[in-house]
Amino acid sequence: YKLTYYTPEYETKDTDILAAFRVTPQPGVPPEEAGAAVAAESSTGTWTTVWTDGLTSLDRYKGRCYNIEPVVGEKDQYICYVAYPLDLFEKGSVTNMFTSIVGNVFGFKALRALRLEDLRIPTAYVKTLLGPPHG
Template structure:
């Protein structure tokens, strides 16, 4: 979501991504944002129960890594409401745990 403007309440993260051949860097960044917030690689029956737009991570900027071919930094903003209050473990698991195996 390149037009997204970050908020003071967003948790900001940066990921180094290497898109697969034929995948634009913006799509790879969006996939990281989705997989580490409200998205998943499979169909989930509960998807229709809640509007996930409020909780989804948004890739708001992509920039190439200097001197590296096909590598980018994807900047992702997560709404604070996505995470359990006071739980650093929940935040760390959501942001880091879901995407390192992506």
């Protein structure tokens, strides 16, 4: 995953959903690989070839781990920052957004521990949330 999903040169956009994950990799897994794995598993990454791979642009939809910082005072813990493009998510669905970001990644074997620490939802996405229909 590191070569595709770890992109330290990426500059975030105002329309990106930004997540900060506290990551503890398994022994022997470098933080860049762990951060890339989080970005991949919570967006477009998969362990198998999918026939639809040729129909869409990975660059348009993939999550990107763009920064990794060690957690001060904690051994082998890092904050991995991941940017997700809005096109990855269904408009107006908080459930879809959270399921995509945190639904599958917490069981990933390359990580000993993972916690979503912070999430920035851009105004462009918030405006698609219409609120409850009867209240």
